[in-house]
Amino acid sequence: MGTATIRDVARQARVSLKTVSRVINQEGSVRDETRARVQRAIEQLDYRPDLSARSLRSAKAYAIGLVYDNPNPYYIIAVQQGALAACREMGFGLQIHPCNSRSPHLAEELRDLVHRSRLAGLVLAPPMSERMALLRELVAYNVPLVRIISAAEDPRDGFPCVFVDDRDAAYAITAYLIQLGHERIGFLWGGKQHRSSPERYKGYEKALQDYGVAMSNELVLEGDYSFDDGFRGARRLLGLAKPPTAIFGSNDEIAAGVLAAARAGGLHVPYDLSVAGFEDSPFSRHSWPSLTTSRQRTEQIAECATRLLIARIHGGDVENEGFSPELVVRGSTAPPRPRS
Amino acid sequence: MGTATIRDVARQARVSLKTVSRVINQEGSVRDETRARVQRAIEQLDYRPDLSARSLRSAKAYAIGLVYDNPNPYYIIAVQQGALAACREMGFGLQIHPCNSRSPHLAEELRDLVHRSRLAGLVLAPPMSERMALLRELVAYNVPLVRIISAAEDPRDGFPCVFVDDRDAAYAITAYLIQLGHERIGFLWGGKQHRSSPERYKGYEKALQDYGVAMSNELVLEGDYSFDDGFRGARRLLGLAKPPTAIFGSNDEIAAGVLAAARAGGLHVPYDLSVAGFEDSPFSRHSWPSLTTSRQRTEQIAECATRLLIARIHGGDVENEGFSPELVVRGSTAPPRPRS
DNA sequence: GCCATGGATGACAACGCTGTCAATTTGCTG
DNA sequence: CAGCAAATTGACAGCGTTGTCATCCATGGC
Known part of the structure; x- marks a missing residue:
């Protein structure tokens, strides 16, 4: 048969x-x-x-690759869902390619992938999407690509992208905390290899400036996008002579670590300490209290990026697109407790 | 060039x-x-x-499909990682295929996928892996497959699989709670469409019997593998005239809902209430307190299933394999508070 | 010195499909 | 009804690879 x-x-x-x-x-x-x-x-x-035969003969490809190196399952699943939605609609297949962003041979590895599997192009998620050297190599190899990046505005650097305004979103969170009455707001950085980290920091910094709140270096700690760094960072901040009344974690995992540290220290969130995260992961809804955070429409962003890529493959000359995350207020933030 | x-x-x-x-x-x-x-x-x-040309000519396929319909990102990512590891080692590609397990045309959809994309076979994750009618159709279509299923022993039903002994694992958790001194242990069911749900329930039931603890229907509630059902279920259990001193949620999400409900009700976990989950998702480590749970080596299980599939494709006549989850004790369980 | 043996190599077709271009049919005009 | 353009259809080659089978050459036994 x-x-x-x-x-x-x-x-x-x-x-x-x-x-x-x-x-x-x-x-x-x-x-x-x-x-x-x-x-x-x-x-x-x-x-x-038969797609193989078809693409062999027509020298067109009917699948695209999704490249990421990101430990956050919620983020990845959302990106996959978005990319798949676009692919299915356009009759494309999707090949996922988790990889190590620190690998020195990444460009070759990806070119390999594209060639061997006859991919029409690549969607790059952070942090790969922000490695200029990698992008240049891929373009030199004639690999069509679209990036998802963190940027306050269209970078217009020649590499097509969907850009997410993390800075503005971090500004909104910080401003919200200030409006609640907080004046000592801790900030826990995300991973240095992600462009989103400095962007979020800049938003925090700018809000403090605009509202005339004093910056304090002791309130800002470096780290990674991890629970453990959130936990450790919060412990340090809470051990200060003048501890913060609110802590802004650069993502929900960090904020989860902050919640844990607060509880370990006997503090009641939000009355003794306000906590904000970033990402609107399911965790942020299921923690106790649920987290004030910033909603990134990751699925839509990925779908948009994939659409752009396919349009480009079809020869279109497409415009970059921007997304702005939106503030989500939940139970982890409240006005600071009046000084006793 | x-x-x-x-x-x-x-x-x-x-x-x-x-x-x-x-x-x-x-x-x-x-x-x-x-x-x-x-x-x-x-x-x-x-x-x-060029893989397309090769598979076209040699009538062999160099990619397999991973089929799932599961809302749990942690689980899915782990399954993907495991499957990818096996694929990369064996020189295969991986095509992911999230789908709707309730779709009436699933068998055709999958056969389509296999044919169009020249897949060598499918790895089926729950709950698709447990639909006998679907399996029969796929086999009738000559689609090689390996399932990941929940079963206490090798089903020997002719469909190759990797089976996970959820029953034994649930038994271990329940026995542990009993040994701590609990006698009223609530049980919150997972989704009915997953075979793992009744398996976990059976383990719970058997442990109660073996240890001579009285069953009580009011302590057992149906639901789904979701936070919300955990929350609602816990509220009902805690509102009973004689509430349980421990609650066993069928997965970590349910347990997370129980934690939230306990806190909303002013209860201190684990002193006022012990809570156990199932799955060892990152959430279970990051919640407060961290959850006593059952560790499933999902990544290894998926890798094993993928290996089996590839071996079968290569013509081997392979044996099914079994996995037993292991008990992980963390901070959410303690002896019951002495009656006041 | 001759032939059987077997290892190394190559010519050619074909996998399932689409691009090119030519052949055929259709429809319309005068 | 001839004459011509446009619409429709088909013959054929070839995408990059591997399976089949033929060919070539060195070796060794008699």
Whole structure:
């Protein structure tokens, strides 16, 4: 049995191979009656075009690659969902490619992937999307790509992208904390290899300036986008002579660590300490108290990036697009407790 | 530039196409000197075989599909990682295929996928892996597959699988709670469409029996593998005239909901209430207190399943394999508070 | 010195499909 | 009804690779 080919369909419909091909690819120039006959044959034989053969012959590719190196399952799943949605709609396949962003041979590895698997292009998630050297190499290899990056505005650097305004979002969170009455607001950095980290820091800094709140270096700690760094960072901040009344973690995992540290220290969130995160991961809804955070429409962002890539592959000259995360207020933030 | 073909390599090495093919596929019957010349040409030209052309011609496939319908990002990412590890080692590609397990045309959809994308076979994660009708259809379509399922022992039903003994693991957790001194232990069911749910329930039930602890229907509630059902279920249990002193949630998300409900009710975990989860997701480590749970080596399980599939594709007649989750004791469980 | 043996190599076709271009049919005009 | 353009259809080659089978050459036994 198995797998009818275009040949079988042609025989059954009493037309040439090429006519079947035309019907499949909606090329037009086929009489309605002929088309109907071919359609019928296709259904009777349960025929499905073979993507390998098609892409081999037409020198077009019908799959794209999704490249990431990110330990955050929520983020990755959302990116995958978005990319898949776009791919399915456009009739493309999706090949996922988690990788090590520190690998020295990444450009070759990716070019390899593209060539071997006949990928039409790549969607790059952070932090790969922010390695200029990598981007240049890939472009030199003629690999079409679209990036998802953190930037306050269109970078116009020649590499197409979808950009997310982390700075503005961090500004909004910080401003919200200030408006609640907080004047000592701790900030825990995310990973240095992510461009989003300095962006978020800049937003924090600018809000303090704009509202005339004094900066204090002791309130800002470096770290990574991890629970453990949130925990450790919070412990240090809470051990200060003048501890902060609010802590802004650069993502929800960090904020989760802060929550844990606060509880370990016997503090009641939000009355003794306000905590804010970033990302709106499910964790932020399920923690106790639930986290004030910033909602990134990761799925939509990825879908948009994938659409851009496919449009580019189809030869379009497409514009970059920007997204702004939005503030989500939940139970982990409140006005500071009046000085006793 | 672009993408040398086997033809270029043959020209450069002054041999025939076929000889290059032999070298690439390690077929033997090539003189060392010739092989070296070809190798050199391959490196110089940076040649990579085209998987589409190869699979087209050889009627073999070099990619497998991973099919799942599961809202839990931690689980999915772990399964993907495991499957990818096996695929990379064996030179296979991986195509992910999230889908709706309730779709009536799933079998056709999957057969379609296999055919169009020339997949060598499918790895099925729960709950798809437990739909006998689906399995039968796929086998009728000649689709090689391996399942990941929940079962206390090798089902020997003709469909190859990797089976995870959820029952024994749930038994271990329940027994542990009993040994701590608990006699009223609530149980919150997972999703009915997952075979793991009744398995976990059976483990709970058996432990109560074996230890001579009275069953009480009011302590057992149905639900889904979700935070919200954990929250609602816990509220109901805690509102009973004789509330439980411990609650066993069928997974970590449910347990997270229980934690939240306990806190909303002013209870201190673990002193007023012990809580246990299942899965060892990162959440279980990052919650406060961290959750006593059952560690499933999801990544290894998926890798094993993928290996089995590839072995089967290569014509091997392989044995099913079993995994037993292991008890992880953390801060959310303690002896019950003495009656006041 | 001759032939059987077997290892190394190559020529050629074909996998399933689409691009090119030529052949055929259709429809329209005068 | 001839004449011509446009619409429709088909023959054929070839994408990059491997399977089949034929060919070539060195070796060794008699």
